[in-house]
Amino acid sequence: MPSLEFFRLKSRAEVLGLYSRFAPVGMEDLELMESGGRVAAGDLAAPEEVPAFHRASMDGFAVRAGDCFGATPGLPQYLDIRGEVPMGEAPGGEVGPGEAWRIATGGMLPRGADAVVMVEYTNEMPDGTLEVRRPVAPGENILHPGEDVKAGEVLFPAGRRLRAQDLGLLAALGVTRVEVHRRPRVAVLSSGDEIVPITEKPALGRVRDANVYLVADQVREGGGIPVWKGIVPDDYAALKAVLAESLLEADLILISGGSSVGARDLTLKAMQDLPEAEILVHGVAIRPGKPTILADIGGKPLLGLPGHPASAAVVMQVLGRPLLQRLAGITEERPLWGGTVQARLSRNLAGATGREDFVRVRLRPDQEVLWADPVLGPSGLLSPLVKSEGLVVIPLGVEGLVREEAVTVQLF
Amino acid sequence: MPSLEFFRLKSRAEVLGLYSRFAPVGMEDLELMESGGRVAAGDLAAPEEVPAFHRASMDGFAVRAGDCFGATPGLPQYLDIRGEVPMGEAPGGEVGPGEAWRIATGGMLPRGADAVVMVEYTNEMPDGTLEVRRPVAPGENILHPGEDVKAGEVLFPAGRRLRAQDLGLLAALGVTRVEVHRRPRVAVLSSGDEIVPITEKPALGRVRDANVYLVADQVREGGGIPVWKGIVPDDYAALKAVLAESLLEADLILISGGSSVGARDLTLKAMQDLPEAEILVHGVAIRPGKPTILADIGGKPLLGLPGHPASAAVVMQVLGRPLLQRLAGITEERPLWGGTVQARLSRNLAGATGREDFVRVRLRPDQEVLWADPVLGPSGLLSPLVKSEGLVVIPLGVEGLVREEAVTVQLF
Numbered sequence: 001m002p003s004l005e006f007f008r009l010k011s012r013a014e015v016l017g018l019y020s021r022f023a024p025v026g027m028e029d030l031e032l033m034e035s036g037g038r039v040a041a042g043d044l045a046a047p048e049e050v051p052a053f054h055r056a057s058m059d060g061f062a063v064r065a066g067d068c069f070g071a072t073p074g075l076p077q078y079l080d081i082r083g084e085v086p087m088g089e090a091p092g093g094e095v096g097p098g099e100a101w102r103i104a105t106g107g108m109l110p111r112g113a114d115a116v117v118m119v120e121y122t123n124e125m126p127d128g129t130l131e132v133r134r135p136v137a138p139g140e141n142i143l144h145p146g147e148d149v150k151a152g153e154v155l156f157p158a159g160r161r162l163r164a165q166d167l168g169l170l171a172a173l174g175v176t177r178v179e180v181h182r183r184p185r186v187a188v189l190s191s192g193d194e195i196v197p198i199t200e201k202p203a204l205g206r207v208r209d210a211n212v213y214l215v216a217d218q219v220r221e222g223g224g225i226p227v228w229k230g231i232v233p234d235d236y237a238a239l240k241a242v243l244a245e246s247l248l249e250a251d252l253i254l255i256s257g258g259s260s261v262g263a264r265d266l267t268l269k270a271m272q273d274l275p276e277a278e279i280l281v282h283g284v285a286i287r288p289g290k291p292t293i294l295a296d297i298g299g300k301p302l303l304g305l306p307g308h309p310a311s312a313a314v315v316m317q318v319l320g321r322p323l324l325q326r327l328a329g330i331t332e333e334r335p336l337w338g339g340t341v342q343a344r345l346s347r348n349l350a351g352a353t354g355r356e357d358f359v360r361v362r363l364r365p366d367q368e369v370l371w372a373d374p375v376l377g378p379s380g381l382l383s384p385l386v387k388s389e390g391l392v393v394i395p396l397g398v399e400g401l402v403r404e405e406a407v408t409v410q411l412f
Numbered sequence: 413m414p415s416l417e418f419f420r421l422k423s424r425a426e427v428l429g430l431y432s433r434f435a436p437v438g439m440e441d442l443e444l445m446e447s448g449g450r451v452a453a454g455d456l457a458a459p460e461e462v463p464a465f466h467r468a469s470m471d472g473f474a475v476r477a478g479d480c481f482g483a484t485p486g487l488p489q490y491l492d493i494r495g496e497v498p499m500g501e502a503p504g505g506e507v508g509p510g511e512a513w514r515i516a517t518g519g520m521l522p523r524g525a526d527a528v529v530m531v532e533y534t535n536e537m538p539d540g541t542l543e544v545r546r547p548v549a550p551g552e553n554i555l556h557p558g559e560d561v562k563a564g565e566v567l568f569p570a571g572r573r574l575r576a577q578d579l580g581l582l583a584a585l586g587v588t589r590v591e592v593h594r595r596p597r598v599a600v601l602s603s604g605d606e607i608v609p610i611t612e613k614p615a616l617g618r619v620r621d622a623n624v625y626l627v628a629d630q631v632r633e634g635g636g637i638p639v640w641k642g643i644v645p646d647d648y649a650a651l652k653a654v655l656a657e658s659l660l661e662a663d664l665i666l667i668s669g670g671s672s673v674g675a676r677d678l679t680l681k682a683m684q685d686l687p688e689a690e691i692l693v694h695g696v697a698i699r700p701g702k703p704t705i706l707a708d709i710g711g712k713p714l715l716g717l718p719g720h721p722a723s724a725a726v727v728m729q730v731l732g733r734p735l736l737q738r739l740a741g742i743t744e745e746r747p748l749w750g751g752t753v754q755a756r757l758s759r760n761l762a763g764a765t766g767r768e769d770f771v772r773v774r775l776r777p778d779q780e781v782l783w784a785d786p787v788l789g790p791s792g793l794l795s796p797l798v799k800s801e802g803l804v805v806i807p808l809g810v811e812g813l814v815r816e817e818a819v820t821v822q823l824f
Contacts, residue, residue, distance in 0.1 A: 033628065037629075037632070057790045086605075086617075087604065088618045089616075089617045106604075148789075148794055149794075155795075164625075164629035164725065165794065167626060168721045171625040172619065172620050172794055173620075198584075199588055204501075204520060205498075205503075208583055208585075214577055216448075217449075263499065309577075385577045386567070386577050386581050412577070
């Protein structure tokens with residue numbers, strides 16, 4: 001076993017700061033129906049205004065507001081029902097003084113009319129007269145052209161992840177195709193002589209390859225396409241070959257490292273010997289996750305994850321996801337609401353000297369208080385991770401957190 | 413236009429209470445790698461224990477704890493380095509008294525040893541002697557068999573939506589395939605003579621079919637498979653035919669209705685005339701979303717959404733998603749954390765008499781306070797929905813909410 005290398009640990013913020021050197025992936029042109037959850041590659045502007053014409057926003061009668069002035073249940077106004085606006089067609093005439101036209105929600109307002117009186121406040125008399133029991137203001141119950149969207153207005157800036165309602169608005173404007181970033185392809189591999197495929201019964205001393213499932217699914221959740229490159233033995237030539245191949249196929253390489261120091265050194269050497277390779281980070285001041293590696297290989301990022309599944313999961317959450325977001329082209333300034341919840345810590349927690357400490361917590365509501373219960377256990381264990389809902393960070397330079405302290409939980 | 417039908421509005425809670433009559437969809441057997449985000453169809457139990465053997469949880473030396481008793485930097489203990497545990501293999505011998513074996517994290521503990529002393533607290537002397545500068549407790553830096561998972565333990569109950577770490581744990585246990593509920597197939601259709609496909613320039617009075625994009629993408633986000641059935645004119649026979657066809661293909665029908673009262677009545681009649689059809693709900697006490705319909709057609713649910721896109725979006729969020737969850741087989745008791753955030757209302761809001769009122773809000777952090785800014789506008793407008801991040805509910809029987817009041821925002 002070679003002696004421990006001493007290198008300067010980078011803080012999490014320093015690592016995140018390095019991501020700007022990696023360019024987002026390219027674009028593709030998609031059918032609108034396929035673009036939900038995808039990231040706009042350019043600004044999306046409105047090709048026309050919405051609505052395109054005055055529309056009724058209620059079922060009722062198109063009228064001249066002045067004709068209903070002062071109407072009350074006791075002293076209604078009476079109008080002549082002169083026509084009906086057919087749904088989906090332009091009205092066949094004009095609303096004259098003292099006249100009313102039947103109109104349904106969404107119908108086009110006939111010329112002459114300046115308001116819609118709701119059907120609830122009217123009575124139709126047998127002779128075709130309309131009794132109106134309430135006044136209506138000019139413009140009431142009407143949508144005006146351009147009220148929803150003005151032509152040329154930027155609806156969604158580049159970097160926006162498109163939601164269901166965004167697709168609805170684009171559809172209303174006749175946008176049939178959208179330029180989006182393609183989904184980043186992410187090579188996922190495990191290294192280590194002790195790792196066997198999950199289909200095998202591991203011999204004494206060996207373990208199944210849990211990491212690739214955990215990491216690949218986090219990639220999928222984060223909007224990437226995992227490309228499974230399998231298990232690589234602790235062998236320099238094999239490692240270098242699979243890394244080189246991965247670089248050709250993927251936008252990002254995630255390798256969960258051999259867990260011994262020797263295996264890590266071997267992985268590091270294989271990375272360094274690739275063309276245009278630069279090791280940017282070798283050790284991060286977080287717990288778990290210290291042995292994390294970040295490299296730039298010809299402009300493509302490689303993230304070396306710890307071998308322990310539970311540590312790999314935390315590093316993916318804390319460092320892997322933001323890298324994937326960067327590559328995916330997401331530049332929305334607004335935070336992703338819902339990624340955190342506020343809770344109260346249910347016990348004291350001691351921090352790790354010189355590291356940001358990420359503690360798994362389970363959430364437990366009790367009498368209006370949401371408690372964050374730390375789920376402790378060695379980082380090699382998977383079950384505490386499975387039982388927890390998120391992470392609480394004990395910041396650098398803080399001795400610990402105390403019971404009942406308010407904490408922000410970063411949800412998985 | 414027929415006169416308004418008066419029917420008793422159902423509350424949101426009453427509607428949700430009706431969902432239990434609909435059975436979750438069937439199952440399928442998936443490769444573990446494909447099962448992320450899917451819902452376990454039965455309890456998933458551990459076929460074996462994890463770890464299967466005593467493992468080192470740190471890089472260092474396997475020792476007998478008693479041999480390191482009282483060790484300090486000033487007065488170290490000295491041990492004989494007698495072997496090394498090869499990663500991924502059973503150790504080739506036993507640790508005797510006064511002996512130490514090199515071991516890496518994850519390595520199998522040799523017989524005789526009962527602790528691992530971390531490499532940081534040791535020095536290797538040129539003659540093969542190990543200097544130990546700290547004592548170690550029996551069991552320290554060791555994972556015990558079954559410490560992570562016991563054989564036979566239920567890991568995930570039926571109805572659990574599988575996360576990345578869950579897949580990792582299943583992989584570690586050699587579970588290669590999982591029984592999950594299949595994704596519900598959801599027929600999505602729009603009705604109304606005024607609706608044209610988004611590829612067309614609408615004639616005066618007509619509008620493009622925004623709803624199908626909005627609704628289909630909400631189905632996708634909710635884990636369903638949208639099946640697009642197109643636009644149906646306001647025609648009894650056509651409606652009935654497409655509904656009958658949809659029933660054969662889908663587990664749920666979402667129809668966003670003609671916006672006029674006449675069109676709604678036509679749709680209702682077409683539904684009622686299908687075999688074994690029962691209209692369960694015709695009108696819900698929510699705003700927007702009053703004209704919502706729920707029907708049971710031979711055991712399959714049909715949800716009739718309002719024609720206005722913005723109203724349809726709210727109904728999908730408030731009533732459509734829970735129905736989709738029910739069909740998807742999700743029965744996790746724990747709430748889906750992250751679906752809401754706490755905020756402070758930035759202005760007074762008046763409620764709707766006799767209805768739960770759902771108000772769109774945009775979130776705005778300002779000096780440690782997260783403000784919920786109501787985004788007002790008629791329900792026919794899409795842009796307020798696009799600008800907002802979630803909904804605040806003004807409960808039934810409440811006159812309104814006041815500025816600075818704490819509110820729970822249901823995120824989109």
